[in-house]
Amino acid sequence: MTPKAALVAAFLFGFAAAPAAAQIPPGPTLQTASNGMQYHVAADPAQPSAAISLWYRAPGAGFETPALPGLSRVAALTVAASTPITGTSLTRLVQSVGGRIDVSAYADSVAVTIVVAPEHVDRVVRALTADYFAPVVDAAGFALARRDVAEDTVYRSYDAPDALEHALEGALFSSGPFHDGTLPDAKTMAALDVTRVQAYADRAFRPSNAVLILTGNVSPSVIEDAASRDGADPAPERPAQQVAVTPGSVIQHTANVEGTGLGWVGPSIQNEAETGALDFLSDALFAPKVGSVQRALGSLDVEVTGKFITYFDPGLFLVTISGKDAQAALPIVRRAIAQVATPMSPQVFASARIAFQYRVASDLQTPGELADTLGWYAVEGNFGSSPASTRYLQIESTLTPRFVASMGARYLTAAPAIVTLARARPQATGTP
Amino acid sequence: MIRAAAAALALATLVALTPPGAESATAVVDLGGSRAYVRPDPGLTLCGISLFVRAGLDRQTGDQNGLAALVAQSILQTPVDGMPLVDAVAARGGELAVHVSPQYVRFYLEAPGPALPALATLVAGALAAPSFDAALTAARTTLTAQIAADERDPRRVGMQMLLSARYIGGAGMPPRGTPSSLAGFNPADARAFYHQWYLRGDTFVTVVGQTGVASDAASRALVAAIPPGSSGPLPTLATRDFAPLPKRLVTRRDVYVPFVVLGFAAPSLGDTDFGAALVFRTMLSQVLERDSAATQPVLLRPGGTMYTYDTAPAFMSVWLNGGRLDPTEGLSAIDEVLKRAAAQPLQAAIVTRFKERARGEWALEALSLKARTWELGNALALGLDADISSQVDGAIARVTPADLQRVAKRYFQRFDVALVLPREGSGG
Numbered sequence: 001m002t003p004k005a006a007l008v009a010a011f012l013f014g015f016a017a018a019p020a021a022a023q024i025p026p027g028p029t030l031q032t033a034s035n036g037m038q039y040h041v042a043a044d045p046a047q048p049s050a051a052i053s054l055w056y057r058a059p060g061a062g063f064e065t066p067a068l069p070g071l072s073r074v075a076a077l078t079v080a081a082s083t084p085i086t087g088t089s090l091t092r093l094v095q096s097v098g099g100r101i102d103v104s105a106y107a108d109s110v111a112v113t114i115v116v117a118p119e120h121v122d123r124v125v126r127a128l129t130a131d132y133f134a135p136v137v138d139a140a141g142f143a144l145a146r147r148d149v150a151e152d153t154v155y156r157s158y159d160a161p162d163a164l165e166h167a168l169e170g171a172l173f174s175s176g177p178f179h180d181g182t183l184p185d186a187k188t189m190a191a192l193d194v195t196r197v198q199a200y201a202d203r204a205f206r207p208s209n210a211v212l213i214l215t216g217n218v219s220p221s222v223i224e225d226a227a228s229r230d231g232a233d234p235a236p237e238r239p240a241q242q243v244a245v246t247p248g249s250v251i252q253h254t255a256n257v258e259g260t261g262l263g264w265v266g267p268s269i270q271n272e273a274e275t276g277a278l279d280f281l282s283d284a285l286f287a288p289k290v291g292s293v294q295r296a297l298g299s300l301d302v303e304v305t306g307k308f309i310t311y312f313d314p315g316l317f318l319v320t321i322s323g324k325d326a327q328a329a330l331p332i333v334r335r336a337i338a339q340v341a342t343p344m345s346p347q348v349f350a351s352a353r354i355a356f357q358y359r360v361a362s363d364l365q366t367p368g369e370l371a372d373t374l375g376w377y378a379v380e381g382n383f384g385s386s387p388a389s390t391r392y393l394q395i396e397s398t399l400t401p402r403f404v405a406s407m408g409a410r411y412l413t414a415a416p417a418i419v420t421l422a423r424a425r426p427q428a429t430g431t432p
Numbered sequence: 433m434i435r436a437a438a439a440a441l442a443l444a445t446l447v448a449l450t451p452p453g454a455e456s457a458t459a460v461v462d463l464g465g466s467r468a469y470v471r472p473d474p475g476l477t478l479c480g481i482s483l484f485v486r487a488g489l490d491r492q493t494g495d496q497n498g499l500a501a502l503v504a505q506s507i508l509q510t511p512v513d514g515m516p517l518v519d520a521v522a523a524r525g526g527e528l529a530v531h532v533s534p535q536y537v538r539f540y541l542e543a544p545g546p547a548l549p550a551l552a553t554l555v556a557g558a559l560a561a562p563s564f565d566a567a568l569t570a571a572r573t574t575l576t577a578q579i580a581a582d583e584r585d586p587r588r589v590g591m592q593m594l595l596s597a598r599y600i601g602g603a604g605m606p607p608r609g610t611p612s613s614l615a616g617f618n619p620a621d622a623r624a625f626y627h628q629w630y631l632r633g634d635t636f637v638t639v640v641g642q643t644g645v646a647s648d649a650a651s652r653a654l655v656a657a658i659p660p661g662s663s664g665p666l667p668t669l670a671t672r673d674f675a676p677l678p679k680r681l682v683t684r685r686d687v688y689v690p691f692v693v694l695g696f697a698a699p700s701l702g703d704t705d706f707g708a709a710l711v712f713r714t715m716l717s718q719v720l721e722r723d724s725a726a727t728q729p730v731l732l733r734p735g736g737t738m739y740t741y742d743t744a745p746a747f748m749s750v751w752l753n754g755g756r757l758d759p760t761e762g763l764s765a766i767d768e769v770l771k772r773a774a775a776q777p778l779q780a781a782i783v784t785r786f787k788e789r790a791r792g793e794w795a796l797e798a799l800s801l802k803a804r805t806w807e808l809g810n811a812l813a814l815g816l817d818a819d820i821s822s823q824v825d826g827a828i829a830r831v832t833p834a835d836l837q838r839v840a841k842r843y844f845q846r847f848d849v850a851l852v853l854p855r856e857g858s859g860g
Contacts, residue, residue, distance in 0.1 A: 044475030048804070049796050077725035091725055096785065098714075098792020100727040117795030144725040151732055290522045354525035358543060361477045362527065365641075366799045 024398075027384030027391035033227030035133075036208025036236070040374060040383070041220040044367070050121045050216035051367035053113040054128055055375040057237045058204035060105050061180035062196070070153070070184030073105035074145045074192060075200045076112055079131055082141030089141065090131045094124065104372075107169060107177040108240055108312065109379045110204070115368045118217035122225075129212070129226040135201035142194050153183050160257040160322035161305045163421060168263035168318050171251045171417040176242035178316075209236045211378040216367025239312045239381070247417040255421035259322030260330055262337070262416040267407075268313035269382045275315055276395045277407035278308040279387075282317065283359060284344070284352040285336060293336045300325040304333060312380045317412060340408030343401035357396065360387045458808065458818040461648055465660070468637040468651040469808055469818045472644075479641035480542045480801035481552070483559075483654045484809050486634035486663060487625070488535040492602030496617075496625070498575070498609015500602075502568070503622045503630075504530045504537045505575055509567035510558035516570060517558045526551045529802070534603040534669060534743045536813050540802050541650070545642035552650035556657035562626060564619035572615070575608045582608070583685060587730075587751045590693030590850035591738055593681045594749060597848055598695060600670040603743065633662025638809040641801050666815065669743055671697070674846035681850045689755030691852040692763065697843050700744035702816045705842070707827030708835040709748070711783070712844065713737050714790040715773070716750050719765050720757070735762055742810050748843075773840035777833035791828045797821075 030038040061067035080090045080101060094101040099116035112132070116124055156162050166181055173179035184192075212226055244265050267274035285293045286306030293304060302323035309316045319337070321329050344352065364370045370388060377386035385392050461468040492499055508530055512520040521528040526543030528551075539559070543551050582588050596604040608614075635658055637651040674697065699705035720735030730736065734757035740747040752762040772778075798807035798821075811820045 042475075044473065046471075046473035046475060049799055081723075081725035094727075096789055098789045098794070098796065100796065103726050115796060115799075117792045120792060141725065144723055148725045148728075155729070155732060287522075290519055351523055354547075355523055358478075358525035358527070358547075361544060362542065365476055365478055365801050368799070 024391055024394045027386070027389035030211065030378055030383050033207070033223075035227065036206075037129075037210045037212060037227060038378065039212040039214070039223055039227065040378065041214045041218060041223060042370060042374065042388070043218050043220060044215070045217055047216040047367050048118075049115055049367055050118050050214065050218045051113060051115050051371040052121065052125055052128060052218075053111055053213040053215075053371035053375045054132060055109060055111045055211040055213070055379040056204050056209050057108060057239065057379050058110050058200075058209070059177040059180070059240050060107050060110070060182035061177065062200055063203060067180040068184070068188050068192060068196070069181045070105070070149055070188060071192065071196070071200055072110040072204065073103055073182060074142075074149050074184075075137075075197045075204065076103045076105070076110050077145035077148055078137050078141045078197050079135045079201055079205065080112065080141070081144040082136045082138040084131050084136045086127070086130075088127075090127050093127050097124070099124065105182045107180075107182060109376075111372070111375055111379075113368060113371060113375075121214070121218050122222050125212075125214070125222050126225050129207075132205045132210070133207045135198070135205050137194055137198040137201055139194060142197060146189060146192060149184065150186075150189055156183065157256045160259045160421070161303065161320040163255055163257050164259050164261035164320035164322065164419065165318050167251070167253055167255075167419040167421060168261040168320075168417060169316065171419050172244060172247070172263050172265060172316065174243045174245045177240050178242055204237070211375060213371045213375045213378065215371040215374070242314070244314065247415050250418045250420060252420050252422065254424045256423065257322060257421055258423055259320060259326055259421050261321070261419045261421075262319040262333070263419075264317040264412055264414065264416050266308060266315035266317050266411045269310045269315060269377070269380045269385075270313070272382070272385045272392075272395050273399070273403070274407055275308070275310050276392070277399055277404045278315065278317060278411065279310070280353070280356050280396065280399060281340060281404055281408055281412075282306050282308040283356040285340070286319070287355065287359060290355065293333055296332050296336060297329055300329050302326050302329040304329060310377070310380060310382075319416075337412055340412050341405055343405040346401065349401040349404070353396070353399070357393065360393075360396075364388055457822065460818075461651065463637065463652050463655045465632050466635045466637065466655040468639055468648065468655075469812060470639040470643050470647070471804070471808060473641050476641045476801070477544055478542055478801060479545045479548055479639065479643055479647045480540065480805045481548065481647060481650055481654065482638045482802075482805035482809050483539040483541075483651075484536045484636050484638070484813055485539070485630055485658065486535065486666070487537045487629035488533050488603075489605050489607065490535050490601060490603040490667070490669060491625070491629045492605060494601075496602065496621075497605045497613040499617055499621060499625050500537060501532045501575055501608045502571055502614055502617055503562070503564075503625050504532055504539070505571035506564050506567040506622055507539070507558050507562045509570040509574065510563040511566050512554055512558065516567070517554065520554055521551055524551060524554070528555060531806075532607045534599065535666065536809075538806065538809065539654070540805065541654070542801055545644060545646045548646045548650035549653065552653040556653045559630075559654065559657035560659075562622075564622040564626075568617070568619050568622060572617075575614055576611045579606075579608050579611060586685060586687045586691035586852040587693065587736075587738065587749075589683065589685055590691055590751060590852045591695070591740075591749045593683060593850040594693060594695030594848050595740070595747060597679060597681060598671055598697075598747060599743070600672060603669045627659070629663070630658050631661035631663055632656075632658040633660070636809070636812055638805045638812070640804040640808065666813075669745065671745055674848060676846065678846075679848040681848065682853065683851070684853050684855045687852060687854050689753065690759065690854065691754060692752040692759045693850040693852070694750045694766065694847045695850065696748045696750070696847045698739060698741070698746040698748035699839070699843065700746040701741045701811060701814055701820065701824075702744065705835070705839050706741070707824060708831045708839040709843065710739070710794060710824070710828055711786050711790045711831050711836060712773070712839055713739055713748060714786050714793060715769060716766065718786075718789075719769050720750070720752065720762060722757075732756070742813070744814055770840060770844050773836060774845060777837045780833055783831065783833050783836060787828055787831055791825050794824055794828060
């Protein structure tokens with residue numbers, strides 16, 4: 001059945017047929033260099049800048065036990081800040097050419113993204129791959145990285161949606177990278193030492209475990225030097241085992257912010273029609289200002305976020321509610337989620353789809369944004385269906401109200417994991 | 433005569449900045465009474481259109497603080513199919529935003545190329561006939577919320593205090609007014625401002641992204657919606673001179689730590705000293721940096737700079753975060769740089785290093801479609817060549833130690849200071 005025929009059939013006969021993803025031509029594929037590094041170049045010469053993004057599948061809390069949340073971020077930052085044989089750290093090199101370097105750590109991956117003027121791409125790609133493919137970890141770089149991660153952790157602890165999402169990931173799993181998380185506490189940071197960081201860097205940052213993405217004003221020939229760097233071990237890391245738990249009672253944490261989070265486990269990134277449906281649903285419900293939940297909240301003083309995160313397996317649907325009127329907002333949000341099993345009217349669905357397609361494109365307009373999206377889908381294992389691909393849009397265009405509703409029913413009408421964050425109450429004083 | 437001299441100066445500057453034989457990256461489309469300046473980026477599926485209207489802050493009289501923003505926001509809130517225009521555009525797969533600057537108000541429409549004409553028709557309807565009676569209250573509410581958000585950024589609070597001290601008249605007023613000033617306007621005030629200053633002859637359009645027939649049609653629709661007329665050439669903004677001793681402005685806000693903001697006069701985009709000023713900006717930023725393993729988010733930085741070059745004359749501010757460094761030490765470091773740079777030319781090797789960094793930073797100045805249409809339009813709004821931004825890189829490359837010393841002497845020896853302090857009892 002062609003995608004168009006599937007769409008017509010779904011409307012006419014009222015069944016929630018899965019869109020025919022198999023009928024849609026495959027999306028782009030990653031290239032593989034002789035050293036095992038995978039790569040992709042998405043050149044756009046009209047862009048004023050270029051992005052270089054190096055991704056690794058690597059658990060945020062390390063490969064071994066005990067888990068050390070924050071290890072991947074500390075390791076990636078340490079390598080960037082350490083001084084290799086060239087005498088200039090990657091961070092200093094990027095600063096010296098007016099660029100920006102950022103390290104993002106996720107439960108099961110870590111990325112180094114650099115945005116620079118086009119004329120510096122060649123030099124930066126050489127330095128980036130040289131530094132990470134044979135990682136140097138020195139004491140000065142480690143000290144800087146550890147300090148930066150500690151400060152960033154404090155900063156993020158005041159970001160309610162971020163803190164709630166982190167708590168939800170921990171609540172949904174009994175073990176594995178999601179459970180361990182990426183935010184360290186003081187005890188973990190104290191337990192970190194250079195030896196552990198070096199061991200992590202040696203295992204994680206191998207060429208055969210790397211995905212290099214170049215976007216914006218770049219020349220594809222830039223990749224040649226990186227692709228020729230030696231790689232000893234051809235085997236990339238496998239996705240770590242995640243053990244989901246059945247949500248039970250509300251989990252309460254003391255934090256620097258207050259709020260409530262709701263979380264559900266969703267389909268794997270490989271299941272494109274289902275992840276597409278949940279991407280669409282999260283946008284229709286929670287898009288800032290115009291999502292149906294945001295509209296239902298009216299003038300309440302509250303911040304509500306909702307997103308489906310396309311991890312390797314499983315994906316996660318996370319909702320956060322914070323702000324002065326969070327308590328009043330909670331029943332409104334839950335009511336809206338309870339209604340996802342009812343198909344939208346064709347008009348509402350069509351309008352939501354147009355708005356969704358715009359927001360997908362809008363999130364891909366700078367080289368940095370595009371590199372982040374491509375890198376994420378590459379490292380999570382379905383590069384060909386990233387939102388930057390025609391395939392993603394084609395799959396989205398085959399979704400029907402009934403199919404989306406059936407996915408809502410399957411994944412979001414079950415009892416969610418619920419976490420609440422509350423500020424610590426000051427201890428009473430003056431009593432014995 | 434003054435205008436003629438200014439035009440001659442701008443032309444001379446342009447000649448100095450434009451490499452001979454350079455091909456323009458910008459196409460010009462005649463919109464009948466106005467122009468669109470178009471820069472294609474076929475790699476994108478979206479297209480951004482900025483409509484510049486000469487109805488910015490400097491059109492406001494002394495008792496019209498915030499009226500420019502209120503009129504523009506009312507257009508966004510004008511009801512369309514039972515919802516505000518801004519939401520109607522979002523529901524149809526686009527984005528509509530507005531930004532008020534010292535001399536212009538800019539309406540920004542972004543959508544996939546083929547969707548632009550229909551969305552532009554919606555926007556044009558509101559531009560041609562804003563519903564001030566229906567939209568003013570919602571516009572005021574939106575602006576009040578935005579003002580509250582601005583107030584939470586001590587850097588912006590300090591910079592606005594300094595801009596108000598520097599620029600005479602409406603150009604120095606806060607972009608969104610104040611909650612109390614907004615409360616004083618009624619639909620008749622908004623209507624009068626709109627009819628006086630929304631004139632087709634004072635508009636132009638910039639377009640970046642997936643451009644073509646659709647974006648041309650959308651541009652035409654937007655411009656045609658503005659009532660005919662023109663108010664004449666762009667006047668020069670009047671400024672107050674800096675005194676030999678810094679003016680000290682103090683405010684208390686809901687912030688956790690004190691912020692210090694210094695404000696300097698700075699060369700404008702078309703000035704021959706602009707490239708040197710960008711190198712100077714890099715020097716000042718670097719003085720306030722500390723070693724880190726990656727580029728730090730603004731909130732974690734000890735200090736930084738903000739260069740406001742959407743005006744001529746322009747303005748540069750340097751801010752220090754009292755929670756990240758001792759303000760006294762930061763001010764001493766800045767003072768030393770200013771004095772040394774003015775006293776003698778810096779070593780050529782040091783200047784080369786700063787130039788390389790400044791060139792790279794300039795390339796990252798405008799990345800999003802919205803920013804790219806702004807960058808293009810900003811040059812045009814200042815009466816400069818559309819492609820001047822791409823020529824700035826060369827201008828930075830040509831900066832000499834003597835240029836830096838001259839700029840340090842001319843612009844960076846006098847300044848004002850704003851202190852943004854925590855309220856009494858709010859911690860610090």
